[in-house]
Amino acid sequence: MRFQIPIGPQHPALKEPISLRMTVEGEIIRDADIRLGYNHRGLEKLAEQKTWIQNIYLTERICGICSHSHTTCYVQGVEKLMELEPPKRGLYIRTLVAELERIHSHLLWLGVAGHEAGFDSFFMYTWRDREIVMDILEIICGNRVHYGINTIGGVRRDLDEQQVKHILDSLAILRQRSEYYQHLGTNEPSFVARLAGVGYLSREDAIALCAVGPTLRASGVPMDVRKDDPYAVYDEVPFEVCTADTCDVLGRTVVRIKELFQCYNIIEYLLKNLPSGPVAVRAPRRAKPNEVVSRYEAPRGENIHYIKSNGTDKPERLKVRAPTLGNYAATIKMLKNGFIADVPLIFAAIDPCICCAERAVSLVDARSGQEKIISMNSLKTLSLKVSAGKARKREAEWPL
Amino acid sequence: MSDQILMDKAKASLGDRVVEITNPAPRRIFIRVKVDDLLAAVGWLKNEMGFTHLATISGVDLGQAFEVLYHFANNFTCVNIRTEIPRDNPLLPSICELIPGAILYERELQDMFGIVVQNIPDTRPLLLPDGWPAGNYPLRKDWKYERPPEVIPGGKK
Numbered sequence: 001m002r003f004q005i006p007i008g009p010q011h012p013a014l015k016e017p018i019s020l021r022m023t024v025e026g027e028i029i030r031d032a033d034i035r036l037g038y039n040h041r042g043l044e045k046l047a048e049q050k051t052w053i054q055n056i057y058l059t060e061r062i063c064g065i066c067s068h069s070h071t072t073c074y075v076q077g078v079e080k081l082m083e084l085e086p087p088k089r090g091l092y093i094r095t096l097v098a099e100l101e102r103i104h105s106h107l108l109w110l111g112v113a114g115h116e117a118g119f120d121s122f123f124m125y126t127w128r129d130r131e132i133v134m135d136i137l138e139i140i141c142g143n144r145v146h147y148g149i150n151t152i153g154g155v156r157r158d159l160d161e162q163q164v165k166h167i168l169d170s171l172a173i174l175r176q177r178s179e180y181y182q183h184l185g186t187n188e189p190s191f192v193a194r195l196a197g198v199g200y201l202s203r204e205d206a207i208a209l210c211a212v213g214p215t216l217r218a219s220g221v222p223m224d225v226r227k228d229d230p231y232a233v234y235d236e237v238p239f240e241v242c243t244a245d246t247c248d249v250l251g252r253t254v255v256r257i258k259e260l261f262q263c264y265n266i267i268e269y270l271l272k273n274l275p276s277g278p279v280a281v282r283a284p285r286r287a288k289p290n291e292v293v294s295r296y297e298a299p300r301g302e303n304i305h306y307i308k309s310n311g312t313d314k315p316e317r318l319k320v321r322a323p324t325l326g327n328y329a330a331t332i333k334m335l336k337n338g339f340i341a342d343v344p345l346i347f348a349a350i351d352p353c354i355c356c357a358e359r360a361v362s363l364v365d366a367r368s369g370q371e372k373i374i375s376m377n378s379l380k381t382l383s384l385k386v387s388a389g390k391a392r393k394r395e396a397e398w399p400l
Numbered sequence: 401m402s403d404q405i406l407m408d409k410a411k412a413s414l415g416d417r418v419v420e421i422t423n424p425a426p427r428r429i430f431i432r433v434k435v436d437d438l439l440a441a442v443g444w445l446k447n448e449m450g451f452t453h454l455a456t457i458s459g460v461d462l463g464q465a466f467e468v469l470y471h472f473a474n475n476f477t478c479v480n481i482r483t484e485i486p487r488d489n490p491l492l493p494s495i496c497e498l499i500p501g502a503i504l505y506e507r508e509l510q511d512m513f514g515i516v517v518q519n520i521p522d523t524r525p526l527l528l529p530d531g532w533p534a535g536n537y538p539l540r541k542d543w544k545y546e547r548p549p550e551v552i553p554g555g556k557k
Binding site for chain 2: 035036037040042044045080207208209210211222223227228229290292293295302304306308316317319321325326328329330
């Protein structure tokens with residue numbers, strides 16, 4: 001018999017509302033379905049009613065973790081529409097914040113992965129060290145989450161010598177800590193055994209389902225917008241695209257740890273070669289009718305904005321595709337034929353508390369495929385009816 | 401592969417099917433095709449040029465028509481195929497046969513613009529809630545949101 005188990009949209013273990021429906025046969029997931037829209041805020045419609053400047057702060061609020069990704073993607077598109085050339089120093093600071101954000105996002109992910117794998121000391125270590133990056137971000141931008149540093153034509157705040165020194169000092173600590181995590185994440189036997197082989201996504205599937213970011217790179221596809229379509233100052237910064245070929249959660253962990261080291265190298269390069277000069281140029285209020293496709297490598301993958309202007313101070317259309325949406329189709333593929341116990345690892349943010357998920361289960365008759373949803377009470381009545389007259393547990397024979 | 405080579409190949413392979421081809425910025429190519437030639441153009445891009453990564457599909461309300469843009473990318477450049485469909489008969493062929501990862505974007509188009517995607521493997525709404533009134537498509541320009549008047553259960557005393 002196949003059961004459908006709903007997880008969410010409201011679930012104590014979910015950080016954000018999403019509805020997952022797993023069709024399970026015993027412990028094995030046969031089918032998974034995702035229902036979105038519980039957190040749909042109508043941002044694309046709202047953006048059409050706001051001015052170019054107001055939209056920077058609107059796009060910043062698309063996500064709380066990659067907030068800089070969305071503003072940068074939007075701002076560099078608008079700069080093309082307005083034919084602006086931001087000064088070099090502004091671009092360097094913008095890239096610096098982007099890489100700091102990547103570090104904080106990857107450390108956060110590592111912690112969640114450790115937590116879901118039952119390795120909580122790893123989670124506490126990485127999140128403690130993540131505070132170092134958050135402090136750097138607060139020193140540069142004044143904020144920890146919504147940095148508010150981007151503006152059309154550059155950035156809003158400059159760096160001074162003291163801040164540069166502080167960042168470089170903190171970076172030395174982070175680098176040392178990350179080496180320890182690299183050793184731990186790839187050598188600790190129980191951790192590796194928990195991650196290896198879970199959530200398998202073959203190279204062909206990853207390409208066919210248009211996966212993005214570390215998910216795609218862990219399947220052995222070297223695709224990174226920073227390298228393929230360099231924006232800001234990535235064409236002059238030396239770095240490598242990190243890949244893994246194990247196609248599982250272990251590979252995704254390895255890719256992210258490798259990327260951490262690339263981030264440290266990039267930041268060091270940026271700080272040592274920081275050009276002098278202004279950080280921003282003045283932007284006009286209106287943009288000529290035109291259109292632009294802006295791409296950006298967010299910590300979770302490729303972020304793309306399509307912006308169309310119509311000559312006024314408001315956009316005609318702003319289309320946003322965040323990296324997570326690009327990865328949903330691949331996630332369904334990863335969940336299929338896996339175990340229920342692997343759902344939290346594959347989703348990496350969802351707690352395995354499936355039994356207490358909802359009070360309604362839908363029963364699918366495996367032979368007819370008929371589906372009905374019944375409440376827990378009537379399920380109890382049904383089970384009593386079915387088991388009436390049967391031998392009680394203590395009289396039953398142990399099956400093994 | 402530079403943009404110019406790709407544009408030449410597009411003109412050579414697709415011939416008359418290409419209505420317009422532009423290259424407004426480095427690594428950005430826009431190809432306009434008729435809606436009947438869409439599958440041929442996407443198939444050419446995928447099978448002969450090796451563009452397997454569909455970044456997203458954008459819909460734009462132009463008033464009398466909808467413009468649909470398919471953003472493709474590979475390691476060298478970004479190709480955007482655009483087509484227009486009339487507003488009163490918004491039929492679009494599904495490209496899921498060629499690019500299975502397009503399913504979520506096509507479902508989003510159906511929700512937000514009321515575009516009917518033919519032969520789509522999954523027709524259910526993706527983003528809009530279950531009780532959403534039929535014929536309301538939020539990203540159409542003529543759609544305005546009106547907040548329903550707040551009613552306090554039991555009445556105000």
